Amino acid sequence: MxxxxxxxxxxxxxxxxSDMLGAIYGLPDQLPAALAYTRTQGVRLRTEGLLQIVITGLGGSAAGGDLLRGYAAAACKVPIFVNRQYELPAFVGPATCVIAVSYSGNTEETLAAYEEARARGAQTVVITGGGELLRLAERDSVPHVVVPTGLQPRAALGYLFVPALLMLADSGLIPEVDEExxxxxxxxxxxxxxxxxxxxxxxxxxxxxxxxxxxxxxxxxxxxxxxxxxxxxxxxxxxxxxxxxxxxxxxxxxxxxxxxxxxxxxxxxxxxxxxxxxxxxxxxxxxxxxxxxxxxxxxxxxxxxxxxxxxxxxxxxxxxxxxxxxxxxxxxxxYGIDPTPVQKIEQLKRRLAEG
Missing domain, CATH: 3.40.50.10490 (Glucose-6-phosphate isomerase like protein; domain 1)
Known part of the structure; x- marks a missing residue:
């Protein structure tokens, strides 16, 4: 049975x-940890002239954007959009803040969107565990939050969600969230x-x-x-x-x-x-x-x-x-399935890398 x-x-x-159950068990502990390191890294958004926020990412790295949009929609002073593709919406420009999120730092769609945000003069912020996205942020002197690594991206939801949440709260775009x-x-x-x-x-x-x-x-x-x-x-x-x-x-x-x-x-x-x-x-x-x-x-x-x-x-x-x-x-x-491996996603990445 x-x-x-x-x-x-x-x-x-x-x-x-691969202990997915252990990673899920740790989710409650991710929230206070993310609160601490985000405040330490001190990233805030420039709100003068800001008309909209776009969170760009894929998969587990975009999930925090979905949660933020749903949570903040009733209170945020500007609209929040979640982008899941290589290109950014046509409205993105200097009055937009683009938050690029990639746990690995190597998600090709997010890297393309980051470069497009920079080319269009958008305010750009990065949340990542490392990889190419961190290298680009450091090269371009873009504000960034570095999160702990070692998990599947979908198991790092607290680490990826809280930094964006605090950016909005600490910049005055939504009410303070510490009690919540x-x-x-x-x-x-x-x-x-x-x-x-x-x-x-x-x-x-x-x-x-x-x-x-x-x-x-x-x-x-x-x-x-x-x-x-x-x-x-x-x-x-x-x-x-x-x-x-x-x-x-x-x-x-x-x-x-x-x-x-x-x-x-x-x-x-x-x-x-x-x-x-x-x-x-x-x-x-x-x-x-x-x-x-x-x-x-x-x-x-x-x-x-x-x-x-x-x-x-x-x-x-x-x-x-x-x-x-x-x-x-x-x-x-x-079903007797190990919850961690995502073999078809990895297969797709290998085939794409072949050109």
Whole structure:
């Protein structure tokens, strides 16, 4: 049985040979560490004449940008965009701050976007663990934050998210975040005791959801704004840690299209399970939409609802995200898959390097 597999520490260690579960366990500790080294490196944004911020990166290095956009949208004095390609949007120029993020420092799309930002006269800032991006930042005297290395980029989310968050707060673009970060760490430490491998499936929500999704195709529903980034993160973590397809959509938009798609083909629908991520203080009409959709419209595809914990938006966001981190690894392990290797991504990089 899958729950017995997930509760067998010997088998878990053997399958998780690169210790992805250990990296996930360490996420709560990344936040205060990132707070300390970011403040030490003292990077701030120039806000005079600033009209927009573009965070450019790919994969795990872009995930922090998604979280920042969702978290800060309601309070930030300028709009935040996330760019995931070689080219930058046409509006990028001297009134734009481009934050280039690459954990390895060698992501070719991010390097191209960095060079384009410099050529267009945009204010440019770098967050990286090293590599070519750090070399370019030092060459160009571009402000930069160097983060700890040694993890898969997707497992370094705290290290990559907090520097950009603090840049906005310390530059006065959003309210100060120290109290919210403190609460977020407390919530994650509490959740860690519940979600970690030593907690058996009977008392571990992440293991329970992994068993529920085993042999199924997850579809993650959230709400536009704060939890949207968490849902997309669930999707990509399931893709990479469990080698499985997964999809994400948001309320209220999904009520105008996706809900009609749960009728046929029957054989495919039997494989789908919907997971609903829910923060506190929803617009009352969104809450009503979730209730009607999950109780009346999804039928056998309806799965479980995961509710955010904590008082602040940041704590709620990371509480949802943390369940997904563990869930994705447990789902991969339930298939006998080591959650760390991403062989197809590495194959693609090798083929691209051939020219």
């Amino acid at each position: 899958r729950d017995l597999y997930l509760d067998d520490p010997v088998r878990l260690r053997e399958t998780d040979s 970060l403190s609460e977020t760490v407390e919530v994650l430490h509490r959740l860690r005791g519940l979600l970690a491998p030593d907690t058996p499936t009977a008392h571990n929500p992440a293991k329970q959801i992994a068993c529920h999704l085993h042999g199924k195709i997850p579809v993650i529903h959230s709400t536009a704004g704060l939890t949207e980034a968490a849902a997309y993160r669930w999707k990509t973590q399931i893709n990479e840690n469990a080698n499985s397809p997964a999809y994400a959509h948001v309320y209220p938009e999904l009520n105008h299209n996706e809900i009609v798609g749960f009728d046929v083909p029957g054989a495919a629908l039997e494989l789908i399970r919907v997971i609903t991520l829910r923060a506190r203080d929803l617009h009352p009409r969104i809450g009503k939409r979730i209730e009607i959709t999950t109780q009346e419209l999804l039928g056998p595809c309806n799965g479980v609802e995961v509710r955010a914990e904590g008082e602040s938006p940041l704590a709620q966001l990371f509480s949802l995200l943390y369940v997904g981190e563990y869930l994705s690894a447990y789902l991969g392990l339930s």
